[in-house]
Amino acid sequence: MIQHTHRWIWLWMLCLAVIVGLNHEAAAVTPIALKTSQASLLIDEQGRIALKPDDAAIPSPADFQSPLWVITLAEGADVFTPGRAVTARAEGKPQITKVDGGVRLVYDKVRCNQTDLDIQLDLKITVAGDEFRFDSTIVNKTRNWIVRYWKYPILLDIEAHGGRAESEAPVVYCPDGLGRRYTTRQAFGPRREFAYPSRLATMQWLTFTTPAGGLYFASHDEKCAAKTFAIAEGRGAGYDVSLMHRPYCAPGVSWDAPTTVVMSYRGSWHAAAQHYRQWVASWLDVMGRPQWAQNSTGWLLAILKQQNGDLMWDYSALDRLADLAEARGLDTLGLFGWAHGGHDREYPDYIPDPSMGGPQTLRESIARVRRRGLHVILYANGQLIDSATEFYRLQGTQTMVADRYGKPLIQMYNKFKSTSTPLFVTACTAAPAWRQRLMKLAQQAHDLGADGILYDQLGVVGPKECFESRHGHSTPAASEDRFDLIRQIARPMHQLDPNFIVMTEGVVDAEQADIPYFHGCGTGFGYFTPSAAATPFPELFRYTFPQVVATERIPNPFLTRNYANFACIYGLRFEIESRYTGDVKYLTSDQVPTPAEYADCNSPPDVQLLQKVPRDESSAYMRRVAEFRRTHGDLLLRGRFIDLDGVHVEAEQVVGKAFESDTQIGVLLWNPTDQNQSAKVTVDGGRYIAAFAPEAEGPVDVHTPIAAESIRLLIWNKP
Numbered sequence: 127m128i129q130h131t132h133r134w135i136w137l138w139m140l141c142l143a144v145i146v147g148l149n150h151e152a153a154a155v156t157p158i159a160l161k162t163s164q165a166s167l168l169i170d171e172q173g174r175i176a177l178k179p180d181d182a183a184i185p186s187p188a189d190f191q192s193p194l195w196v197i198t199l200a201e202g203a204d205v206f207t208p209g210r211a212v213t214a215r216a217e218g219k220p221q222i223t224k225v226d227g228g229v230r231l232v233y234d235k236v237r238c239n240q241t242d243l244d245i246q247l248d249l250k251i252t253v254a255g256d257e258f259r260f261d262s263t264i265v266n267k268t269r270n271w272i273v274r275y276w277k278y279p280i281l282l283d284i285e286a287h288g289g290r291a292e293s294e295a296p297v298v299y300c301p302d303g304l305g306r307r308y309t310t311r312q313a314f315g316p317r318r319e320f321a322y323p324s325r326l327a328t329m330q331w332l333t334f335t336t337p338a339g340g341l342y343f344a345s346h347d348e349k350c351a352a353k354t355f356a357i358a359e360g361r362g363a364g365y366d367v368s369l370m371h372r373p374y375c376a377p378g379v380s381w382d383a384p385t386t387v388v389m390s391y392r393g394s395w396h397a398a399a400q401h402y403r404q405w406v407a408s409w410l411d412v413m414g415r416p417q418w419a420q421n422s423t424g425w426l427l428a429i430l431k432q433q434n435g436d437l438m439w440d441y442s443a444l445d446r447l448a449d450l451a452e453a454r455g456l457d458t459l460g461l462f463g464w465a466h467g468g469h470d471r472e473y474p475d476y477i478p479d480p481s482m483g484g485p486q487t488l489r490e491s492i493a494r495v496r497r498r499g500l501h502v503i504l505y506a507n508g509q510l511i512d513s514a515t516e517f518y519r520l521q522g523t524q525t526m527v528a529d530r531y532g533k534p535l536i537q538m539y540n541k542f543k544s545t546s547t548p549l550f551v552t553a554c555t556a557a558p559a560w561r562q563r564l565m566k567l568a569q570q571a572h573d574l575g576a577d578g579i580l581y582d583q584l585g586v587v588g589p590k591e592c593f594e595s596r597h598g599h600s601t602p603a604a605s606e607d608r609f610d611l612i613r614q615i616a617r618p619m620h621q622l623d624p625n626f627i628v629m630t631e632g633v634v635d636a637e638q639a640d641i642p643y644f645h646g647c648g649t650g651f652g653y654f655t656p657s658a659a660a661t662p663f664p665e666l667f668r669y670t671f672p673q674v675v676a677t678e679r680i681p682n683p684f685l686t687r688n689y690a691n692f693a694c695i696y697g698l699r700f701e702i703e704s705r706y707t708g709d710v711k712y713l714t715s716d717q718v719p720t721p722a723e724y725a726d727c728n729s730p731p732d733v734q735l736l737q738k739v740p741r742d743e744s745s746a747y748m749r750r751v752a753e754f755r756r757t758h759g760d761l762l763l764r765g766r767f768i769d770l771d772g773v774h775v776e777a778e779q780v781v782g783k784a785f786e787s788d789t790q791i792g793v794l795l796w797n798p799t800d801q802n803q804s805a806k807v808t809v810d811g812g813r814y815i816a817a818f819a820p821e822a823e824g825p826v827d828v829h830t831p832i833a834a835e836s837i838r839l840l841i842w843n844k845p
């Protein structure tokens with residue numbers, strides 16, 4: 127009853143606002159109401175908002191909360207030497223006027239520690255289709271304050287404020303890796319931050335949903351600048367969300383924030399994913415993907431020489447690696463630790479190692495592997511400089527991220543307990559000298575005959591702020607420029623050789639413009655058994671970008687049956703890794719390495735599992751499944767991932783995902799359990815053709831149960 131009264135009041139306010147608005151077009155009578163086909167947005171005299179989905183069971187923030195923004199200032203005039211920081215939040219009443227499609231809110235001053243600072247905030251909230259768009263311009267008229275951070279908008283207590291879902295936390299979908307889904311507040315925890323671009327924020331959107339629909343919260347920033355989404359527990363059942371930018375807006379300068387889009391929608395999270403997909407497609411300039419990368423079944427990652435000098439494969443052993451790859455249906459070798467320093471040492475110097483055979487042997491070995499129809503990728507790190515190198519000594523300041531006091535940002539990657547770690551300095555992705563070095567490495571890889579170069583970690587690490595003013599970036603935050611770095615290398619290399627590719631580790635959405643094939647890293651790339659409670663949710667990225675090509679991430683020298691099945695279900699390519707001498711023993715001898723043989727390794731494979739998985743069984747199953755994917759390549763290698771659009775799977779413990787080609791829909795079913803399982807599938811309007819399985823010749827009877835740890839592909843012709 128209380129709820130109903132509440133709803134009548136706001137409906138009345140809405141009517142009043144609309145009537146007033148019609149009569150006085152530019153009048154600042156509040157509340158002002160904006161309307162989409164799904165929701166209304168009211169703005170009161172203090173500039174606070176109330177978002178009212180037409181269906182109150184759809185999540186929305188609580189009404190007229192504050193603050194809607196928080197600004198962080200730093201004393202000083204030079205953005206590279208910011209001083210003491212202070213924070214101010216929305217206070218007082220802005221001037222409110224109606225503008226085309228929405229409303230403008232202007233704060234003439236920012237009040238900070240009882241002082242009015244001459245900083246104008248010019249905010250616009252407008253309607254475009256079903257979007258409420260939040261734009262802002264900061265005009266810094268001070269003489270001695272830098273606008274360092276700008277957090278806007280801030281939406282509090284997002285939950286369903288009516289209907290049956292009331293008092294339950296909405297489900298949160300986050301762009302962490304391939305995606306995470308939190309169905310309870312307990313699973314989510316108190317607070318999470320998602321700094322884009324990084325493995326924790328691979329896309330610029332997230333959503334809160336109930337069974338009725340959802341709230342889409344996104345930055346539609348084509349420049350893909352560094353920014354941080356934050357979600358925290360709300361006071362009620364739901365969540366707070368905010369978006370923080372890093373303007374570094376100097377005195378006398380004005381700065382436009384990229385548009386934040388807030389949108390109520392009906393139906394599942396897929397509607398939000400489609401919305402983001404359409405926005406990205408409207409501007410992202412995607413370079414063509416070579417056929418070989420599109421059709422790749424997966425790779426064998428091999429460290430030739432380890433950080434401690436363990437030499438496991440010399441250049442003449444590439445034939446042996448190719449044998450191992452072929453036996454597993456893999457078509458690509460990813461060569462790590464291939465240069466003189468070994469893995470994770472001496473970066474960014476990558477000199478073909480005389481002790482491994484020298485450059486000519488490497489070139490000839492790569493050529494032999496490629497003549498067999500396999501592909502070779504050479505490693506280089508995209509952001510690490512070994513502080514022990516002459517490169518660091520001579521070019522360090524030209525290339526490294528410097529903190530506010532000129533100090534480097536140190537990272538450590540130690541592979542063995544018994545050896546000391548190299549100290550790596552972080553490279554600035556905007557620094558011209560760094561880009562030149564990475565470009566030279568791409569040219570070297572091409573000269574050596576490789577099919578591509580992998581710049582490690584550029585889809586993994588978070589944005590940095592570099593305070594070295596001589597790198598050419600306009601602000602410390604603008605040093606985050608990996609997309610441009612990749613583009614400046616990938617495009618000329620593509621011109622030189624359209625089959626040469628640039629890869630990276632992890633995946634960030636906009637990197638797809640120039641990277642046709644990703645080495646998976648982060649949430650959803652590693653094996654898990656899908657369930658309602660599991661938080662990894664690879665569907666999120668895969669559905670948003672239905673044709674991304676990436677490997678799963680399995681740091682073992684083998685795949686179990688389910689690791690192979692998992693890759694197929696999400697359309698990921700296979701990966702196995704040979705990193706330690708124990709892995710080499712597993713792959714090349716009939717002996718199984720003992721746990722003691724990995725005792726000195728800091729990130730060993732799953733040694734317990736390795737004891738149990740017979741090498742030849744693993745390789746035989748991988749080869750069969752890889753062949754199966756090639757046979758049904760229009761769906762399983764070149765198809766678009768559609769999750770379960772128009773597809774209905776009735777099953778207890780079978781996972782089903784669908785792919786579409788131009789003419790067909792393929793539903794892949796995976797039984798991850800150790801018992802036979804049944805499943806019933808229907809496809810809206812489709813004409814059923816047949817079912818196939820990797821271990822069966824010809825079609826299989828769709829009515830029989832699916833065997834333990836097995837997959838089956840059901841194919842329909844499209845209506």
Ligand SMILES: [Zn+2]
Nearest residue numbers: 554592597605
């Ligand atoms: Zn820099």
